[in-house]
Amino acid sequence: MGEVVAIINQKGGCGKTTTAVNLSTALALLDKKVLVVDLDPQGNATTGFGVQKSDLERTVYTVLSRQATMREAVTPTMVEGLFLVPSNISLSGAEVELSREIGFHSILEEALKEVKDIFDYILIDVPPSLGILTLNALVAADSVIIPIQAEYYALEGMADLLKTINLVQERLQSPAPIKGILMTLYDSRTRLGRDVHHEVKKFFGEEEYIFKTTIPRNVRLAEAPSYGKPCILYDQESTGTIAYIKLAQEMVKLED
Ligand SMILES: Nc1ncnc2c1ncn2[C@@H]1O[C@H](COP(=O)(O)OP(=O)(O)OP(=O)(O)O)[C@@H](O)[C@H]1O
Ligand SMILES: [Mg+2]
Numbered sequence: 001m002g003e004v005v006a007i008i009n010q011k012g013g014c015g016k017t018t019t020a021v022n023l024s025t026a027l028a029l030l031d032k033k034v035l036v037v038d039l040d041p042q043g044n045a046t047t048g049f050g051v052q053k054s055d056l057e058r059t060v061y062t063v064l065s066r067q068a069t070m071r072e073a074v075t076p077t078m079v080e081g082l083f084l085v086p087s088n089i090s091l092s093g094a095e096v097e098l099s100r101e102i103g104f105h106s107i108l109e110e111a112l113k114e115v116k117d118i119f120d121y122i123l124i125d126v127p128p129s130l131g132i133l134t135l136n137a138l139v140a141a142d143s144v145i146i147p148i149q150a151e152y153y154a155l156e157g158m159a160d161l162l163k164t165i166n167l168v169q170e171r172l173q174s175p176a177p178i179k180g181i182l183m184t185l186y187d188s189r190t191r192l193g194r195d196v197h198h199e200v201k202k203f204f205g206e207e208e209y210i211f212k213t214t215i216p217r218n219v220r221l222a223e224a225p226s227y228g229k230p231c232i233l234y235d236q237e238s239t240g241t242i243a244y245i246k247l248a249q250e251m252v253k254l255e256d
Contacts, residue, residue, distance in 0.1 A: 002035075002119035003255075004112060005179060006141035008224055011157055012128040014149040015184030018221055018231075019247075020125035021048040022240070023145075025230040026248035028082035032120040038087035039108070041094075049077045050228025063089040063111050064098060064136075070111045071206060079230070083119075084234040095132045095186040108136035130164050138168040143179035147215075150186040150196040155203055157166065179254070182247070183214040183242035209254075213247040216240065 009015045017040070024034045027149075038045040038058055043053045058073040063085065072083045077128060098104045112122060126137045144165065148154050148246070169175045181204060187193040213220075218240035224231040232241045 002033075002116050002122050004116070004122045004124065004140050004142045006124045006126050006144045006176065007122075007136040008126040008137060008144050008161070009133065009146050009148065009157075010128050010130050010134070010161060011154075014154075015147040015182075015215060016128070017044040017125050019145065019147050019182065019184065019215070019244075020045050020123050020228050022221070022232055023241055023248055024082055024121070024123050025079050026245045027121055027252070028079045029232065029245070029250070030248055031081065032250055032252070033081050033118065033121045033124045034227060035083045035085065035115065036077075036087045036152065037108075037112075037124045039124050040087060041089050041092035041134050041176065042127065043087045043089070043091075044225070045125040046088065046137070047212060047228065048225045048230065049084050051075065051084060051086050053086070056086050056088055058086075059090060060085050061094050064091075064094055064107050068230075070115050074115060078233070081167050091133070093197060098132050098136075101174045104132060105135045105168075106139050106174075109174070112140055130160065135168065139172055139174045139211070141176040144176050145179050145182055145202075147182045147184045148196075149184050150193045150214075152192070152196070154196050155199060156207045158203065168211035177209045178242035179251075180209045180211040182211045185217045186214040187217050188214070190204060206232075211247060211250055213250050215243045215247070218243075 024036045028034045058068045062068040063073045109253045124137045195249040216239045220238035221231045221240035
């Protein structure tokens with residue numbers, strides 16, 4: 001049975017999509033079978049894998065609106081063993097539509113059941129909000145990864161996020177424990193980077209696992225999407241590539 005991991009933080013631009021694209025690629029290179037579900041109407045993970053957003057016949061939206069099954073929407077990527085359920089702007093109307101349905105918070109969970117045993121990991125790229133899509137991701141998830149950008153105000157909104165995660169656990173009896181906190185856009189050479197890292201450790205204390213691997217600020221990670229490739233295929237020597245491979249190794253080790 002595959003593990004569903006939501007990559008979540010309602011703060012915009014903290015590296016959720018970059019992590020979804022590159023961690024999934026790194027896991028696939030470790031011989032894991034991986035699915036990325038692009039749950040963001042921005043479709044950045046879709047573009048990140050070089051998939052054209054327009055003219056998609058099947059997307060996350062077609063699945064959530066029950067016009068296709070999850071299995072039908074799964075698309076191969078350029079990476080062996082790595083698959084994608086793409087997304088585009090059609091998903092932006094879904095929140096209102098879904099909210100009218102009974103059990104609207106568990107539509108994604110239900111849809112994923114059919115593919116769960118095909119994959120080792122299913123990573124969900126979550127949009128930057130605490131809306132219905134995010135709720136669906138939390139209900140579907142077995143665990144969450146929270147990327148935190150190493151900047152001031154990094155922890156702003158963290159209490160709301162943790163509250164939402166707890167609420168889902170209690171009300172919907174769907175535990176999605178925190179798999180790990182991930183420091184992104186991190187520069188250990190700067191005072192700011194070190195300060196924020198320290199603050200994050202202090203905030204979570206021993207209660208939550210913080211990945212030992214940190215993701216450096218690396219321009220290659222930002223460039224790769226414009227070539228429609230994960231950074232790991234774009235520049236194998238880059239510090240970004242090396243960091244995401246290390247992260248995948250750390251994550252796989254946690255399972256042992
Ligand atoms: N480690 C990094 N080094 C350099 N640039 C990065 C890094 N991580 C992400 N970026 C860049 O920062 C921007 C935001 O990253 P990304 O899209 O991954 O964040 P996000 O959390 O998914 O954003 P959103 O909340 O809008 O979905 C992108 O332009 C991305 O290329
Ligand atoms: Mg994103």
